[in-house]
Amino acid sequence: xxxxxxxxxxxxxxxxxxxxxxxxxxxxxxxxxxxxxxxxxxxxxxxxxxxxxxxxxxxxxxxxxxxxxxxxxxxxxxxxxxxxxxxxxxxxxxxxxxxxxxxxxxxxxxxxxxxxxxxxxxxxxxxxxxxxxxxxxxxxxxxxxxxxxxxxxxxxxxxxxxxxxxxxxxxxxxxxxxxxxxxxxxxxxxxxxxxxxxxxxxxxxxxxxxxxxxxxxxxxxxxxxxxxxxxxxxxxxxxxxxxxxxxxxxxxxxxxxxxxxxxxxxxxxxxxxxxxxxxxxxxxxxxxxxxxxxxxxxxxxxxxxxxxxxxxxxxxxxxxxxxxxxxxxxxxxxxxxxxxxxxxxxxxxxxxxxxxxxxxxxx
Ligand SMILES: *Cc1c(COP(=O)(O)O)cnc(C)c1O
Numbered sequence: 001x002x003x004x005x006x007x008x009x010x011x012x013x014x015x016x017x018x019x020x021x022x023x024x025x026x027x028x029x030x031x032x033x034x035x036x037x038x039x040x041x042x043x044x045x046x047x048x049x050x051x052x053x054x055x056x057x058x059x060x061x062x063x064x065x066x067x068x069x070x071x072x073x074x075x076x077x078x079x080x081x082x083x084x085x086x087x088x089x090x091x092x093x094x095x096x097x098x099x100x101x102x103x104x105x106x107x108x109x110x111x112x113x114x115x116x117x118x119x120x121x122x123x124x125x126x127x128x129x130x131x132x133x134x135x136x137x138x139x140x141x142x143x144x145x146x147x148x149x150x151x152x153x154x155x156x157x158x159x160x161x162x163x164x165x166x167x168x169x170x171x172x173x174x175x176x177x178x179x180x181x182x183x184x185x186x187x188x189x190x191x192x193x194x195x196x197x198x199x200x201x202x203x204x205x206x207x208x209x210x211x212x213x214x215x216x217x218x219x220x221x222x223x224x225x226x227x228x229x230x231x232x233x234x235x236x237x238x239x240x241x242x243x244x245x246x247x248x249x250x251x252x253x254x255x256x257x258x259x260x261x262x263x264x265x266x267x268x269x270x271x272x273x274x275x276x277x278x279x280x281x282x283x284x285x286x287x288x289x290x291x292x293x294x295x296x297x298x299x300x301x302x303x304x305x306x307x308x309x310x311x312x313x314x315x316x317x318x319x320x321x322x323x324x325x326x327x328x329x330x331x332x333x334x335x336x337x338x339x340x341x342x343x344x345x346x347x348x349x350x351x352x353x354x355x356x357x358x359x360x361x362x363x
Contacts (some may be wrong), residue, residue, distance in 0.1 A: 002349060003307045004281065005178045006342025008245065013237040020233035032232040037188070039239055044155075044163040046171065046190035048197040050204070051183075051227035051235070055152035055174025056083040058187035060090070061225055062148045062170035063122060065200040068093045072121035076150075077107040078314040078329035080126045084150055085315050093121065097316040099326035103270040105283075105336075106133035108328075113141050122146045127154035127164050129338065130180070130249075130280030131269055135159055135167040148172065152187070155180050155239075156246035156278035165190050175231075180245050180280050181238035183231040246278045248343045253279040255347055256339060259354035260284060263362065281338040283311070287331075290361040294335050300360050306353050311336030 020032050033051055041049035052058045068074060070092040076084050078097035085095040098111035105128045112123060123142050125133040130153050139147065147168030151157070154164035155173055165171020175186035191197050202210070207220030227235075238245075253269065260268055265288030271277050286294050298308050313333040316324035340353060 001305050001307050002340045002345070002353070003342060004309045004338050004340050006344050007177055007182050008241070008343045010237070010241065012240065013234055016233040016237045017230060020230045024229040024233070029229055032229045032236055033227060036227075036232040036236040036239065039236060040173075040188055041190060043239060043242075044166050044171065044190055046163075046166045047192040047194070049188055049190045050197065050200060051232055052187040052189060052204075052225045053227055054185050054225075055150075055172055055176065055187040056087060057223075057225035058152075058172035058174070058189040059084060059124075059148065059150060060087040061200050061204055061223060062172055062189050062191075063087055063091055063093075064203055064223070065196055066122055066146050066148070066169070068121045071119060073117060073119045074122045074124055074148075075112055075115050075120060076124040077126050077128070078316050078324050078326040079105060079312055079332055080128065080150065080315065081152075081312055082315050082318075083152075084124060084126060085321075088124075089320075094119075095315075095321075096120075097314070097321070097324040097326060097329075099324075099328045100128070100332065101134070102328050102332075103267075104131050104133060104272060105129065105270075105332055106131055107138065109134050109137035109141050112138060116141075116145070120145055122148050122169075124148045124150055125168070126150040127152070127157060129269065129283050130154050130157050130278040132157055132159050132164070132272065132275040132277055134272070135162075139167060146170075153179050153280045154278060155242055158276045159272075160274045166192075169193065169196070175235055175238070180249065180278055181235070181242045183227065183235035183238070186227050186231050186235060245343050249279040249282075249341060252341055252343075252345055252350055253282045255350040256282045256354050259351065259358060263358065264288070265290070266361065279341070281309075281341045283336055283338045284357070285311075285332055285336040286361070287335065291363055292360055294337055297357065297360055298337060301353075301356065304356055306340060306356065308340070309338040311338070
C-alpha cells in the first residue's frame with residue numbers, strides 16, 4: 001500500500017536520539033530541547049519558541065495564555081481538524097465557525113469580518129494542508145484582536161518571505177508523524193511577545209509561583225505539555241533537513257500538477273501571489289460530477305494499493321454544534337481528498353497515481 005504520508009529518518013536522527021537517550025539526563029536533560037527551540041525560532045524568525053507534546057497542546061496553551069475562557073468567542077474556519085475547536089470548547093469558550101476561501105481552502109477574511117463581536121477573544125486562521133491563508137488581510141481585519149495561527153502543518157510555508165506562524169500573536173506547529181517533519185508526537189508554539197511567553201511557560205509549569213523561596217505554591221491551574229528531550233533530539237535532526245523535505249514535496253506537487261492540473265472541474269492546492277507553500281499534502285477537489293464521486297474514487301484507488309485521505313469535514317456539521325452556513329467548507333469536506341505525498345515517493349509512483357486518478361475520473 002502506498003500511504004498518504006511517510007517519515008524520512010536518516011543517520012542524523014538516529015545519532016541525535018541515541019545521544020539524547022544515553023547522555024540527556026541530569027544537567028543535560030534539556031540540551032536538545034534548548035537547541036531545537038532555538039533553531040526553530042530562528043527558522044521561523046520568531047523571538048521565542050516553546051516545544052510541546054503536540055500541535056493540539058500548542059494551540060491549547062496559546063489560547064489559555066490569552067485568557068480565553070467562559071463567555072469568549074474564537075473565530076476559526078469550519079474546514080479544519082477538530083483539534084482547533086476542541087481546545088476552544090475545553091477552555092469553556094465558544095467556537096465561531098466561518099467559511100473558507102474556495103481556492104486556498106483557508107479561512108475567508110471577508111467572513112471573519114462579519115463574525116467579529118465584542119466577545120471575540122481570538123481569531124484562529126489555519127494553514128490548511130500547508131496552504132497559506134491571506135494573513136495580511138486577516139491581520140488588517142482583526143484590528144488588534146489576538147491571532148493564534150494554526151500553522152500546524154506549515155513548517156516551510158511563507159508569504160512574502162514571512163514564515164507561517166510568525167504573523168500572528170502566536171503560531172502553533174505540529175510534529176506528528178504525518179506532518180512534514182516529526183518528533184514522534186510533538187508541537188511548538190512561537191511568539192515575539194516576551195510577557196506572553198513568560199506567562200505561557202508559567203502556565204505550563206502547573207501555574208507554580210517560582211518567584212518565591214518556598215516550592216510548590218500554586219497560583220493558577222496549569223498544564224504540563226512540554227516536550228521531552230528525546231523527542232527534541234529527533235526534531236532537531238528533522239529541522240536540519242526540513243528544507244530538503246519541502247523541496248521534495250514541491251517536486252511531488254509538480255508531478256501531480258503536470259497530469260491533474262488542467263482537468264476541468266478539478267482543483268488542486270492553490271498558491272496565491274507572494275506565497276511559497278510547503279505542499280505538505282497534494283490534494284484535489286472534485287467540483288463537478290465526474291464518472292465517479294470522491295468516495296468511490298478513494299475505494300478504487302485503495303483497490304490499486306493507493307491510500308488517500310478524505311478532507312476534514314465541516315466541524316459544525318457534527319452533533320455537538322449548530323450547523324454553520326458554510327457552503328464552501330461543506331463542499332470541500334465532501335469532495336476533497338489528499339493524495340500520497342510522502343517524501344520517499346518517486347516520480348514513476350506519483351505519475352502512476354495521477355494517471356490512475358485521471359482515468360477513474362475522466363475515462
Ligand atoms: C495536525 C494538525 C493539528 C494537530 O496537531 P497534533 O500534533 O496532532 O496535535 C491541528 N491543526 C491542524 C490544521 C493540523 O494539521
